[in-house]
Amino acid sequence: xxxxxxxxxxxxxxxxxxxxxxxxxxxxxxxxxxxxxxxxxxxxxxxxxxxxxxxxxxxxxxxxxxxxxxxxxxxxxxxxxxxxxxxxxxxxxxxxxxxxxxxxxxxxxxxxxxxxxxxxxxxxxxxxxxxxxxxxxxxxxxxxxxxxxxxxxxxxxxxxxxxxxxxxxxxxxxxxxxxxxxxxxxxxxxxxxxxxxxxxxxxxxxxxxxxxxxxxxxxxxxxxxxxxxxxxxxxxxxxxxxxxxxxxxxxxxxxxxxxxxxxxxxxxxxxxxxxxxxxxxxxxxxxxxx
Amino acid sequence: xxxxxxxxxxxxxxxxxxxxxxxxxxxxxxxxxxxxxxxxxxxxxxxxxxxxxxxxxxxxxxxxxxxxxxxxxxxxxxxxxxxxxxxxxxxxxxxxxxxxxxxxxxxxxxxxxxxxxxxxxxxxxxxxxxxxxxxxxxxxxxxxxxxxxxxxxxxxxxxxxxxxxxxxxxxxxxxxxxxxxxxxxx
Numbered sequence: 001x002x003x004x005x006x007x008x009x010x011x012x013x014x015x016x017x018x019x020x021x022x023x024x025x026x027x028x029x030x031x032x033x034x035x036x037x038x039x040x041x042x043x044x045x046x047x048x049x050x051x052x053x054x055x056x057x058x059x060x061x062x063x064x065x066x067x068x069x070x071x072x073x074x075x076x077x078x079x080x081x082x083x084x085x086x087x088x089x090x091x092x093x094x095x096x097x098x099x100x101x102x103x104x105x106x107x108x109x110x111x112x113x114x115x116x117x118x119x120x121x122x123x124x125x126x127x128x129x130x131x132x133x134x135x136x137x138x139x140x141x142x143x144x145x146x147x148x149x150x151x152x153x154x155x156x157x158x159x160x161x162x163x164x165x166x167x168x169x170x171x172x173x174x175x176x177x178x179x180x181x182x183x184x185x186x187x188x189x190x191x192x193x194x195x196x197x198x199x200x201x202x203x204x205x206x207x208x209x210x211x212x213x214x215x216x217x218x219x220x221x222x223x224x225x226x227x228x229x230x231x232x233x234x235x236x237x238x239x240x241x242x243x244x245x246x247x248x249x250x251x252x253x254x255x256x257x258x259x260x261x262x263x264x265x266x267x268x269x270x271x272x273x274x275x276x277x278x279x280x281x282x283x284x285x286x287x288x289x290x
Numbered sequence: 291x292x293x294x295x296x297x298x299x300x301x302x303x304x305x306x307x308x309x310x311x312x313x314x315x316x317x318x319x320x321x322x323x324x325x326x327x328x329x330x331x332x333x334x335x336x337x338x339x340x341x342x343x344x345x346x347x348x349x350x351x352x353x354x355x356x357x358x359x360x361x362x363x364x365x366x367x368x369x370x371x372x373x374x375x376x377x378x379x380x381x382x383x384x385x386x387x388x389x390x391x392x393x394x395x396x397x398x399x400x401x402x403x404x405x406x407x408x409x410x411x412x413x414x415x416x417x418x419x420x421x422x423x424x425x426x427x428x429x430x431x432x433x434x435x436x437x438x439x440x441x442x443x444x445x446x447x448x449x450x451x452x453x454x455x456x457x458x459x460x461x462x463x464x465x466x467x468x469x470x471x472x473x474x475x476x
Contacts, residue, residue, distance in 0.1 A: 009417040014448045038457035041411045045363050046404035049382045050389075052309075052476075054469035058411075061458065061465065094311075104468045154365035155376070164369055190328040190364035197426065198399040199360065200435055202332050235439065274446050 001125065003074035003116070004066040005033035006084065009041050010077055015227030017271030021256035022076045022118060024270060028263045029126060029134060033074065036065045042083040045194050056097060057104040059087035063113045064105065072114035074121060076256070078226035079193075082151035082159050084115045089158045117152065119225060119255065120161035123169040128176040136264030138178025139286055144258070145219035146170035146181050147210065149229045150190050164188070170223055170255050177262035184217035186210050191232040200239065207232050208244035221251040221282055223258055230254060234276045251279040261286070302349040309476070310383040316373040317341040323367035323377050333357040337367050337377050340384070353388040359400035386473075402429040412466040415456025420449045 011019035026033050039062050048055035063084065066073045075081045091098045091111030102108055122131065148167045156164035165188060171181040191210060192203035211233060214222055224230045234252040241247055253275065260270035261283075272279050307314050317338065324336035335343065335357045343352045352358070358381050367377035388395065395401055406426035410418050423440075427433055443449045456462065 009419075012416075012454055013419050013450060014443070016447055038415075040415045040456045040458050040462050041417055043411065044407070044417075046407040047411075049363070049385050049400075050404045050408060051386070051469050051473050052382070053472040054408075054466065057465050057469055058462070061461070100472050104465055104472055106464075106468075150362075150364035150366070154369045155378075156369060188366075190362050190366065192328070193362045193364065194403065195329075195360070195362050197423075197436075198403050198430075199332075202329060202360070205331075206328055235443070274448065276442070276446075 001030065001121070002032040002034065002071055003121070004036050004069045004071040006036050006039055006042075006062055006066075006073055006075040006080060008039075008075065008077040008080035009044075010079075010227035014231055015077070015254075017274035018076055018227055018230070018254045018256065021254055021260045021270035024265055025256045025259045025263065026118075028260070028265065029122070029131065031074075031121065031126070034069065034071065036062055036069070036073070039065065042080045044079055044083065048083070048086075053100050053104055055083070056087045056090050056101045059084045060091065060101045060105050060109050063087065063115070064107050064109050066113050067109070072116060074116050074118060076118045076225065078117070078149060078151040079228065081115065081117045082154075085159050087111075088113070088115060117159075117161065117225075119152070119169045119173070123172060124161060128172050131173060131259070132176040135177050135262050137262055137286055139174070139258060139262050140178050141285055142179040142258075142282060143218055143220045144174050144179050144181050145184050145214035145217060145222045146174060146187060146255075147214070147222050147224050147229060147233070148187050149224065149226050150188065150193070152225060153188055170225065173255065174223060174258060177259060179258065179262075181223075182214070182217045182219045184213055184219065186213045191229050193228050193232075196228070196232050196236065200236070201243065203232050203236060204240045204243045207236055208240040208247070211237065211240065211247050211250050215247055215250060219250075221253060221279070223255045224252060225255050237277055249277050251275060251277050251282055253279060300345070300347040302347045302352075303344050305387070306344050306380060306383055309387070310376065310380045312376040312379055313373065314341055314344050314375060314380060317345070317375055318373065320372060322370050322372065326366045326370055328364060328366070329360045329362055333360055337361075337381070341375070341377070341380070344380075350393065352384060353391060353393045354396060356396040358384040358388065359395070359397060399430050399432070402426060405429065408466075410453075412463050413459070414453040415459035415462040416454060418450075418453035420451065421453060
């Protein structure tokens with residue numbers, strides 16, 4: 001299994017632990033990632049709320065590079081994933097927009113380079129059984145709320161590899177590595193995304209709602225697959241608690257950090273030191289680094 | 291039928307439908323979008339109300355509202371709309387129209403953030419977070435929110451002091467220029 005890897009900006013800054021753990025887990029599972037050379041920002045929300053041509057052209061620049069590599073694209077960031085898939089959808093279905101994207105990038109593109117999310121590949125190509133076979137340190141008794149957020153499953157006609165309102169891919173993966181995902185109703189509720197910068201009080205309210213619901217459902221920690229979800233729930237957890245009331249400290253890990261630990265990787269291999277709320281309490285239950 | 295005539299003369303509705311490529315006029319006010327909107331409690335105008343105001347041609351009231359800037363683009367409304375209206379894209383189109391028409395933005399932070407972010411991408415090909423945040427703080431004059439987090443993030447390696455430029459940064463700058471020209475032709 002070989003993919004053109006699109007890390008995205010967050011994975012080389014605020015979410016470097018997502019980058020490190022994604023690469024480590026893929027290596028352990030035999031998934032070969034080749035970085036797209038000189039990849040560029042997908043434009044994220046600022047592009048699609050500012051300039052429609054730009055919001056298609058930036059992802060297309062990367063897809064054109066992947067086409068030259070002759071490989072399907074794999075990405076871990078939920079937001080990059082949604083922007084790359086949306087650009088493909090637009091180019092495929094709207095000849096006018098395709099013409100615009102080709103004029104803006106100065107190169108042809110037919111919208112047909114396949115874009116996959118890491119979770120999609122793990123669950124639907126590799127399969128949870130193959131993951132289960134490689135587990136060296138089952139995350140026994142670990143109660144996790146799998147938080148999918150917005151863009152892994154929405155809008156479903158563009159991104160979907162899972163159910164839009166009740167996704168289960170992360171739950172299935174975590175079950176395979178011995179953890180106990182809890183049932184909870186806020187799997188796809190929004191954390192407020194980039195409003196964290198412009199309107200942090202809204203993100204505090206939403207993060208608090210998510211964290212307290214996860215706790216009420218019996219979870220000790222959360223699994224995420226988006227750098228913005230991670231930072232809103234982890235880095236901003238203290239602010240949320242200060243504004244809206246006490247919740248026990250709740251570690252928020254990338255799904256790849258859970259996977260890496262179960263595959264026998266060390267906490268350093270998956271970048272646990274990047275977390276604001278320490279995952280130490282979780283590690284105590286599954287034994288120290290091997 | 292005076293109603294029909296009025297409807298057809300609603301240039302605001304037509305413009306929003308053309309730009310967003312989605313049938314805003316199909317909204318029959320079921321309010322499913324507003325019910326599931328995570329930002330609803332912070333909005334004066336809920337998304338279904340925005341749809342209705344567009345029907346009524348209330349251009350200025352919509353474009354000047356802070357609510358179009360509060361949308362987090364979570365796409366819950368788009369996913370759930372029974373009439374397949376891409377409400378999140380309508381919000382994008384409204385923001386672009388508000389900026390183009392230079393209406394008075396009640397809370398310009400959303401626009402200031404977008405500008406700071408995109409400026410960083412056009413220079414480096416990727417976002418340089420620290421530079422972007424400094425540019426945003428200067429624009430918004432909001433110096434204190436999260437100031438304490440910068441040190442913490444630097445210590446954890448989450449922010450770098452220098453941009454990690456893409457080798458395609460120059461091509462990205464050209465793409466920005468051409469994308470702006472394309473938008474003017476829309």
